[in-house]
Amino acid sequence: MSGKLKIRVDQDKCQGHARCKSLAPELFELDEFGNAHEVGDGSVPAGLEDKAWLAQTNCPEIAIEVQEE
Amino acid sequence: MSDSVSMMPEHPPVTDWVNDFDHTDPRWTENPFPIWDELRNECPVVHTKRFLGCYLPTTYQAVKEIAYDTEHFSSRRVIVRDVRPEVTRNAAPPITSDPPEHKPAKQLLLPPFTPDAMKKLEPRVRAICNELIDEFIADGQCDAAARYTKHVPVRAIAHMLGIPEKDGDLFVKWIHMILELSIKNESMLVQAVQEMSAYFAGHIEHRKTHPTDDLISTLMKAKDKDGNPLDDSQVLGSLRLLLIAGIDTTWSAIGSSLWHLANTPADRDRLIAEPELMPSAIEEFLRAYSPVTMAREVMKETTISGCPVKPGNMVLLSFPAANRDPAMFPDADKVVIDRKENRHAAFGLGIHRCVGSNLARMEMTVAIEEWLKRIPDFKLDPAGKVTWSEGTVRGPRQLPVLFGKKN
Numbered sequence: 001m002s003g004k005l006k007i008r009v010d011q012d013k014c015q016g017h018a019r020c021k022s023l024a025p026e027l028f029e030l031d032e033f034g035n036a037h038e039v040g041d042g043s044v045p046a047g048l049e050d051k052a053w054l055a056q057t058n059c060p061e062i063a064i065e066v067q068e069e
Numbered sequence: 070m071s072d073s074v075s076m077m078p079e080h081p082p083v084t085d086w087v088n089d090f091d092h093t094d095p096r097w098t099e100n101p102f103p104i105w106d107e108l109r110n111e112c113p114v115v116h117t118k119r120f121l122g123c124y125l126p127t128t129y130q131a132v133k134e135i136a137y138d139t140e141h142f143s144s145r146r147v148i149v150r151d152v153r154p155e156v157t158r159n160a161a162p163p164i165t166s167d168p169p170e171h172k173p174a175k176q177l178l179l180p181p182f183t184p185d186a187m188k189k190l191e192p193r194v195r196a197i198c199n200e201l202i203d204e205f206i207a208d209g210q211c212d213a214a215a216r217y218t219k220h221v222p223v224r225a226i227a228h229m230l231g232i233p234e235k236d237g238d239l240f241v242k243w244i245h246m247i248l249e250l251s252i253k254n255e256s257m258l259v260q261a262v263q264e265m266s267a268y269f270a271g272h273i274e275h276r277k278t279h280p281t282d283d284l285i286s287t288l289m290k291a292k293d294k295d296g297n298p299l300d301d302s303q304v305l306g307s308l309r310l311l312l313i314a315g316i317d318t319t320w321s322a323i324g325s326s327l328w329h330l331a332n333t334p335a336d337r338d339r340l341i342a343e344p345e346l347m348p349s350a351i352e353e354f355l356r357a358y359s360p361v362t363m364a365r366e367v368m369k370e371t372t373i374s375g376c377p378v379k380p381g382n383m384v385l386l387s388f389p390a391a392n393r394d395p396a397m398f399p400d401a402d403k404v405v406i407d408r409k410e411n412r413h414a415a416f417g418l419g420i421h422r423c424v425g426s427n428l429a430r431m432e433m434t435v436a437i438e439e440w441l442k443r444i445p446d447f448k449l450d451p452a453g454k455v456t457w458s459e460g461t462v463r464g465p466r467q468l469p470v471l472f473g474k475k476n
Contacts, residue, residue, distance in 0.1 A: 015418075015419065015420065015422040016179065016422060016426075017416060017422055017426060018184055018426070018427060019352075021184060022184075022348060023348075030183060030184065030185075032179075032180050032183070033176055033179040033180065033183075034179055034180075034182065034183040034184070034427065054409070057409070057410040057412070058352075058410060058411055058412060059412065060412045060413065060414055060416075060418055061418065061419070062412070
């Protein structure tokens, strides 16, 4: 995986399990109801790619999209 | 405690699990995993005529389809019982709500249970754990279910609600009546709900003249979606839900985790040597020993994973069985404390995701961490007997362990 990653949380799917926030706190933030949003525009800083994939593969609602740019 | 009622004539021992399953059968209570494997090999959705008709999905896929389908499956009844109690009497929004009522009811409860809110509660839970351990550590043995795992969630939720932690025994009694005894005796449900409502009504009344900064006052100050304050019955319903959903469940989850660690010295030693594995270990305990099975009621005919499903029946929505599905989890029957991919459904899937999941995780983590710090070496007491709760929530109710010089 050489390209930069971009993540997005699908707000229709997220139910606030907060697994992503626990696994990759640098990449996700939670709103007042505990639902997750990507930090900033979702660009994954270099070095955090593994965490992005880890969050994606542990979301019970399959609400996290990871795209290689 | 449940053995005597299991002998009642309307629950004869199961001889045909595929066509006549019974989640209150003593063999299911003791060790449900081989039963689920047998059923899953047979069909993704099985049916029993017991409980006035009930389906059981056993695959992750079937459980997920039902959890996401609020059109055909209602949450108005979430416990499978011998009878179908009137729905309004036991409403505990949002767990018993369907869309569109569900979302506003749930949004009222979510803010006090975010991970950040739980961080503020964590020091008190850590202190509770150590106060409990102080009471028995010198004995070299204890029933960990009765002396430890039960009291952690009871005291934590009492602390959050702003009610005396010593009232915990009352809560445990009501919850046992509602979740276990009432499956076969409806009068237990009625009595427990009445007692619980009277207890909380007193606390609500007191706060009308003496406001506090606890969760009861937060709920009393909350506004519904139209900006109106909740009436007393809505506050009571929420409090009933938090108590019922917040105690047996986490008691069970902490207990099953300790039971596993008592049986598995290698995992215990590894967790002590590599504490950074704690988060993945907690998720794995939640997957492998998921405590909670919710229910749905079929409202309209449909098919689930190719199986016809008819209205009038209940559904035992077995997140625990889904989490043991080998099609979803490699080595599903093994506990792998550093499992990397783990989309377990212990807290449900879809709109009814457990409101208290962040609280439960925090309590589990703190309770296991503090236990391992103080009692790193322990084992099941061969002279004692581990017993498991029956029905909706599964976890150890007696967990005799030896440690220290008695180990």
